[in-house]
Amino acid sequence: MYVVPCTVSYALVLEAQTLIEDHLQEEGKSRYIIEDDEFSEPRRIFNFVRDLVSLDSRIVLNLGEPLDPLGHRVAPDGRSLDERGTPVDLAALLSVDGRPALDPERDEEATRRLGRAVVAEFRRQATFLPTHLLAFAVFGLLRDRARDRDLFRFLRTAGELGGVPLDDVHPALDRLRDGLAARVADGRLGPDAVPFGFDPEDVVHEGLRCFGTYHVHPVLVRRGDRLFPGDPGLLFYYRNRLDGFGLDEPASGGPEAAV
Template sequence: MSSPIFGFNSSRKTIVEEVVERVTSGTKDPLHALNDAAYHETRRLQKSGGSELAEWRHLAGHLGRMSVPELREKLREYAERYAWDVAGNFDPRVYKFASRAMAPLLGALMAPLSVVKNLPGSFDLTALDGRILVHGPREHIRKLGDIGTVVYVPTHLSNLDSVVFGFALERAGLSPATYGAGKNLFTNPVLSYFMSNLGAYRVDRRLRHALYKHVLKAYSCVLIEHGYHSLFFPGGTRSRSGAVERRLKLGLAGTGLEAFVRTTLRGQTQRVFFVPATINYLLTLEAETLIDDFLQEEGKARYLIEDDESTRVGRVAAFMQKLLGLDAACVIRFSRPLDCFGNFVDDEGNSHDPRGRVVDPVSYVRGRDGTPVLDTVRDAEYTRELGERIVESFARDTVVMPTHIVAACAFERLRRGAGTADLFAVLRHRDDVAVLRAELAEDVEIMLGKLRELEEKGQVHLAPTLKGKHPERVVDDALRAFSGYHTQEVLAPRGNELVLHDTRLLLYYQNRLVAHGLGFDPHAARGRA
């Protein structure tokens, strides 16, 4: 597999130097930049103290007496410190090893019982092909990777996403990509070893000042200019609600357009292609924690997280016991590639406008005199429009799982039983509502019909396990998944009925259908109230 990232280490010093030079020369007011950094860092470090706090206090006290050259040199010093701290590393030997080790790692996470039973087979990547499926225009993306730089922008549900997406790239025959990872993850020695050697660059989310953000964006931009394929999660963080992202944070995504403009200005245009993708899980590892975070933020004082310390050990033991019986599934679906302006791109890298006409992407960045120009205001608008196309791709290429359908049908029964559209009032009806299995299956059949209509229109995808399956079997599949994974029962069997027990998780999984108008949308309900 040929990819620029395999020679990254030999270019690392040059990349860092380019980042430092760009940040230093691009900062118009070094006094303001350093003062802003000193202010934020002093506030951050006040509780911990130490030499770092003393350093920033000393700087803050001397900034007013420093000459412009001294300020510029101090700015360069900090930019270089941050750039080296951010910079990743890539070891082809570790990549080769990780490609082999990924199968047992993901196998243990996605279906641990089968890994225990078949240890030799677990070290074969093909052993995961039935559990983690990769769909979409893979050959198209491969061709674009030979023409320019590919920037992957997937949905984000779990801390497993980076690992799972790396597996998807491997199985699709696509080159590995660089990506930013929270610096806190590097404290884990095992994760740190792999991430530090597989192109991940460190993002310290504690640092809020403009200088650090400038370094991060410059690093990302320079990587793309040099042809290193990249991965960003445009949602910014994991989806707490479980819903498909509809609002994006496009700061790093904007570096793709900036890289395109900068290389064009140099007369060496580097084509940049964005590939949206959806990561779709039958079950989400952190669903309970995520939905609690979401509800606490939404409801403030109206929602209290229950945490019985006396039962914590028992809950962990129950979780592990259920996990051993899990046979889960995941589908990664790549969307049609886009250029930096949201136009679809063909196999040869040609951009096509909404009317299907071939357009020259360079024409979008020409100024009044007809020559390319870097215009941050204009480019921010282009990036916003790109974000809209990415959101459309997310909805169109969402893969609906049995757990999503059954949760949506059960939650609608819960809402009707509660007799209110108020989300927090509905959630309090834990164990108060039961539904006959047969009636739930009828609801599932109706939901499947609606989803198939949407699929025929190209607006969503059904998981392969749902093709031609009777609604009773869909209910059974969801029940097996729920009962074999979460610490509490989501739907508790009681004779021919199912008691709606964990209302939070019903909300979490049904939220995956909200973007398609098929799940309960608490925001829409609140707007009607």
């Protein structure tokens, strides 16, 4: 038996609003109230599929390296290899007194080891699309202007901050591009982390095009030379695709939660 980690990335998520609101309600308790369920009406599902087809947005599927049940990499010839590339004798590891046998303590550790290996492979195979990149940059710029507010108050009032100028968004995307490139270079991310290139102007254009397609309230709206959050909760959701990779916010401070 082999385990093959697989990641699927797409620009829009059908149930994004429901997912982020459930998460925020769980984390914030009385500080956050769900107002609507975007995924509750069949017509919304139909509209999502229709708009996604017309959007011609790409879906990226990455297959990671195969793993054995203990979390070791598997060579093309089917042999298990340890971190140094040395073949591993699985039969010996799964035996007690020379015979295959159950060992609860060993099996628990094997499960933990496999889990760590799967998570590491998921992280290496992560793919970021324009909606994720743009949301991360804009959310960070907005958040930096309201560090005195907790996350829940910030999400309620982000629309009052006056948006962010594109002259700030483009440099923020440049810094994000450099951070991702550094992580690709040191192996923490795979070579296809940003599969369709990363030109800041293209990211803004494509991100806004996608964000204006499906959700009841557009995630981001452009007015003149500024970007405004149409739905701060959804902006937080899409921004979180880049959470946990050691990427700094465009200014000071770090991420607050992930979904």
